[in-house]
Amino acid sequence: MQGSNSKAFPASARAALDDAVLQSALHNLKSGFPVRRAEVVADLPEFEALRDAGRDIKDHTLANLDAYLELYEERVTASGGQVHWARTAAEACDIVMRICNDAGARTVTKGKSMVAEEIGLNERLDASGIRRVETDLGEYIVQLRGETPSHIIVPAVHVTRQEIGATFREAHDGLDPDRSLDDPRAITDEARERLRADFFAAEVGITGANFLIAESGSSVIVTNEGNGDLTQTLARVHVVVASIEKLVPTAEDAMAILRLLARSATGQEASVYTTVSTGPRRPGDPDGPEAYHVVLVDNGRSALIGTGFQDMLRCIRCAACMNHCPVYGAVGGHAYGWVYPGPMGAVLTPSLIGIDHSSHLPNASTFCGRCEQVCPMRIPLTRMMRNYRAVAHERGLGSRRARLALTLWVLVASRPVLYRWAARAGAAALRVLAFGRGRLRRLPLAAGWTATRDLPTPEAGGTFMSRYRRGQQR
Amino acid sequence: MQAPQRDEKPLRVGLFVTCLVDLFRPSVGFAAIRLLEDAGCEVVVPRSQGCCGQPAYNSGDNAGARAVARTLLDGFADCDHVVIPSGSCAGMLHHHLADLFADDAELGHRARHLAARCHELVSFLVDVLGVTSVEARCEARATYHDSCSGLRELGVREQPRRLLASVDGLELAEMTEAEVCCGFGGTFCVKYPEISDAMVANKLANIVAADAGLVLAGDLGCLLNMAGKASREGHDIAFRHVAEVLAGTDGTPALGRG
Ligand code: SF4
Numbered sequence: 001m002q003g004s005n006s007k008a009f010p011a012s013a014r015a016a017l018d019d020a021v022l023q024s025a026l027h028n029l030k031s032g033f034p035v036r037r038a039e040v041v042a043d044l045p046e047f048e049a050l051r052d053a054g055r056d057i058k059d060h061t062l063a064n065l066d067a068y069l070e071l072y073e074e075r076v077t078a079s080g081g082q083v084h085w086a087r088t089a090a091e092a093c094d095i096v097m098r099i100c101n102d103a104g105a106r107t108v109t110k111g112k113s114m115v116a117e118e119i120g121l122n123e124r125l126d127a128s129g130i131r132r133v134e135t136d137l138g139e140y141i142v143q144l145r146g147e148t149p150s151h152i153i154v155p156a157v158h159v160t161r162q163e164i165g166a167t168f169r170e171a172h173d174g175l176d177p178d179r180s181l182d183d184p185r186a187i188t189d190e191a192r193e194r195l196r197a198d199f200f201a202a203e204v205g206i207t208g209a210n211f212l213i214a215e216s217g218s219s220v221i222v223t224n225e226g227n228g229d230l231t232q233t234l235a236r237v238h239v240v241v242a243s244i245e246k247l248v249p250t251a252e253d254a255m256a257i258l259r260l261l262a263r264s265a266t267g268q269e270a271s272v273y274t275t276v277s278t279g280p281r282r283p284g285d286p287d288g289p290e291a292y293h294v295v296l297v298d299n300g301r302s303a304l305i306g307t308g309f310q311d312m313l314r315c316i317r318c319a320a321c322m323n324h325c326p327v328y329g330a331v332g333g334h335a336y337g338w339v340y341p342g343p344m345g346a347v348l349t350p351s352l353i354g355i356d357h358s359s360h361l362p363n364a365s366t367f368c369g370r371c372e373q374v375c376p377m378r379i380p381l382t383r384m385m386r387n388y389r390a391v392a393h394e395r396g397l398g399s400r401r402a403r404l405a406l407t408l409w410v411l412v413a414s415r416p417v418l419y420r421w422a423a424r425a426g427a428a429a430l431r432v433l434a435f436g437r438g439r440l441r442r443l444p445l446a447a448g449w450t451a452t453r454d455l456p457t458p459e460a461g462g463t464f465m466s467r468y469r470r471g472q473q474r
Numbered sequence: 475m476q477a478p479q480r481d482e483k484p485l486r487v488g489l490f491v492t493c494l495v496d497l498f499r500p501s502v503g504f505a506a507i508r509l510l511e512d513a514g515c516e517v518v519v520p521r522s523q524g525c526c527g528q529p530a531y532n533s534g535d536n537a538g539a540r541a542v543a544r545t546l547l548d549g550f551a552d553c554d555h556v557v558i559p560s561g562s563c564a565g566m567l568h569h570h571l572a573d574l575f576a577d578d579a580e581l582g583h584r585a586r587h588l589a590a591r592c593h594e595l596v597s598f599l600v601d602v603l604g605v606t607s608v609e610a611r612c613e614a615r616a617t618y619h620d621s622c623s624g625l626r627e628l629g630v631r632e633q634p635r636r637l638l639a640s641v642d643g644l645e646l647a648e649m650t651e652a653e654v655c656c657g658f659g660g661t662f663c664v665k666y667p668e669i670s671d672a673m674v675a676n677k678l679a680n681i682v683a684a685d686a687g688l689v690l691a692g693d694l695g696c697l698l699n700m701a702g703k704a705s706r707e708g709h710d711i712a713f714r715h716v717a718e719v720l721a722g723t724d725g726t727p728a729l730g731r732g
Contacts, residue, residue: 366659448667
C-alpha cells in the first residue's frame with residue numbers, strides 16, 4: 001500500500017521509545033484526556049444508556065445504508081448542493097481536484113479531515129500547485145513541519161510547545177524575534193494572524209464531516225477553534241469530504257451521538273463549535289458559499305458490511321481508544337505507519353489497506369481491553385483485533401520463529417501428560433540455571449524479556465501437579 | 475473466615491491450576507485450595523488439565539487453541555464449579571471457550587457447559603460463596619494491581635479489596651492507574667519486548683510512588699513481569715498473588731526471592 005509504513009511498526013516503535021521529546025509530549029496526553037473524560041462521564045448518569053443508543057443508531061443506519069444514502073443525496077440535491085460518489089481514494093481526489101480547477105482555485109483552505117489524509121488529498125493538492133492552507137492549529141503545525149498527524153483529534157500531539165515556537169519562527173517571515181511564543185495563547189494568536197488573510201483569499205474551502213444527516217442533507221462539523229466555520233463560509237465553494245459511514249438518519253440522532261463524542265474525545269460536555277451546513281447560500285442568507293459539494297468516499301468500507309468487521313463502521317473518530325491505550329501512549333501515532341493509529345487503527349488499517357500490509361497492528365496489543373471499555377460506540381475492538389490475528393495466521397504472516405514456537409507449544413500443550421512432564425523439567429531447569437538466586441538475569445530464548453527484566457524462578461519443590469500428587473499440601 | 479453456612483451438601487469445586495501457577499508458583503494453588511475448603515467447598519484437582527489455550531488463541535491460531543483447550547473439556551464434568559486463580563485464564567474459559575468450539579455441536583455443548591461454571595478465584599469466594607472476610611495476618615503496606623482480564627472481562631475489582639481489608643496488619647494503598655496494563659500480555663511481552671518494557675516501567679513508577687512494600691495481583695503473568703522489572707531495577711518490593719496473602723501462607727519467599 002502506497003504511503004503505508006505499518007510493516008515497519010517494530011522498528012518505528014523502538015525509535016519512538018527512544019525519542020525523549022516525543023515521550024514527554026505523550027506523557028501529557030496520557031495524564032490529561034483520560035482524567036477529564038472520567039470526570040464528565042461521571043457527571044452524566046445516562047452515559048451508559050447513551051452508548052447503547054449510539055450503537056443502535058449506527059447499527060440501524062448501516063443495516064439500511066443504501067436507502068439512507070439515496071435519501072441523503074436526494075436531500076442534498078434539493079437544497080442546491082451536489083453529491084459525488086467516490087469508490088476509491090483516487091476517484092475521490094480526482095473529484096476534489098476537478099471542483100478546485102473548475103472554481104479556478106489558487107488557494108484552498110482546509111479544516112481537519114482524517115479521510116482527506118486517508119485518500120492522500122494533501123499530496124494531490126500540493127502536487128497540483130494549488131496553495132493548501134491547513135486551518136486547524138494542529139494540522140497547520142504539522143503542515144509547516146512537513147509531517148503527518150499522529151493523533152486523530154490532536155494532530156500535533158507529538159510536538160512540544162518549544163518545537164512549535166521554533167517551527168513558527170522558521171516559517172513565518174517578519175516574526176518579531178522578541179515576541180514570546182511560550183504559551184498556548186501566544187501560539188494560537190500567531191497562527192490566527194497568519195491564517196486570517198488566507199481565509200479570505202481561498203476560493204475553495206474543504207472540510208470533513210462528523211455527521212451527514214440523511215433527512216435534511218446536512219453535514220455537521222464540530223471544532224474547538226471555529227476554523228471549520230471560517231473555512232466553509234468564507235470560500236466561494238465548500239467541499240465536504242466524508243466517508244459513507246458518517247451518515248445518520250436524523251438531526252436528533254446526530255445530537256445524541258454528539259453528546260458521546262465531545263465527552264469521549266476531550267472530556268468536554270460539548271465542543272465549542274457545532275456547525276450544521278445544508279446546501280449553498282440561499283437568497284437572503286447573510287453568508288455562506290456559492291456552491292456546496294459533498295464527496296462521499298467508500299474506499300473499502302462497503303466491503304466490510306456483513307463481515308465480522310462491520311462494527312468498525314460505527315466509529316465516530318473520538319480517539320478515546322487511543323487516549324486510553326497504553327501501547328499508543330508508549331509509542332505515539334506515527335509508529336503505526338498510516339493514517340489511523342491506536343486501537344481503532346489496529347482494526348481500521350487492515351480493513352482498508354489489507355492485513356498483508358499491517359499485520360503488526362492488531363498484534364501489538366496486550367488485549368487489556370481499556371479501549372473498548374471507553375469506546376462510546378461499544379465497538380468490540382479486541383475481538384476484531386483477534387479476528388485479524390486469525391486472518392494473519394491463516395495467511396502465514398508474522399515471523400517464522402514465532403510460528404514455529406507456537407506449533408511446538410501446541411504439540412506439547414495438547415498432550416496433558418507430556419505437558420506436565422515438560423513443566424516439571426522446565427521448572428527444574430530454570431532453578432538450576434538461577435543457581436538458587438531466585439531469579440534469572442539472562443535466558444537465551446527469552447532475551448527480549450531478560451534484556452530489561454529479571455525472570456523470577458519457579459518456587460522450590462517442583463510443580464503444583466507433582467506436589468499435589470505427592471500429597472503435599474504446601 | 476466469614477462465609478454463610480450452607481445446609482446442603484458442600485459444593486464440589488474443581489481447581490484449574492493454570493500453567494503459570496503450576497510451573498512458577500505452586501503455593502498459589504495450595505492457597506486456593508485452603509481458601510475454598512475454609513469456605514466449605516469440596517476441592518478436587520482433576521489430572522486432565524493443561525492449558526486453557528490462550529497463547530494460541532491470542533496468536534490467531536484457533537485450531538491450535540482448540541487442540542489445547544479440548545484437554546479441559548472432560549476433566550471437570552462432575553464439578554459444580556471450576557475455579558481458577560487467574561483472571562486471564564478464567565476470562566478465556568468463561569468468555570471465549572464456547573466461541574472456539576462454536577462450529578462443533580458436540581464439543582460446543584461441552585464447552586458451553588464448562589464455560590458457564592468457570593470462575594476467577596477471589597470473585598468466586600465473594601460473589602458465589604458470600605465470603606466477607608478472611609482470617610489472615612500480613613504486616614505490610616500493600617498495593618493491588620488490577621489485572622486486565624479479571625477487571626474488564628469478569629468485573630474483579632472490589633472483591634479482592636474487600637477481603638484484603640480484613641487481613642490483620644495489612645494497609646492497602648492505592649496506586650495511580652492501578653487499572654492500567656502492566657505490559658505482560660502473554661506472548662506480547664516477547665513479541666514486542668521494548669513496548670512491554672516501557673509499560674512495566676510505567677507501572678513500576680506508580681508502585682514506587684505508592685510507597686508500597688508489597689504488590690498483590692490476581693494473575694501470575696503480571697506478577698512475574700512486575701517482579702522481574704522491580705528486581706532488575708534494584709527495588710526492594712515483594713510481589714505475591716493475592717490468594718497467598720488471603721490464605722495466610724506466608725512461609726514461601728516472595729516471587730524472585732528463592
Ligand atoms: S473506536 Fe471507539 S473509541 Fe476509538 S475512535 Fe472510534 S468510536 Fe472512538
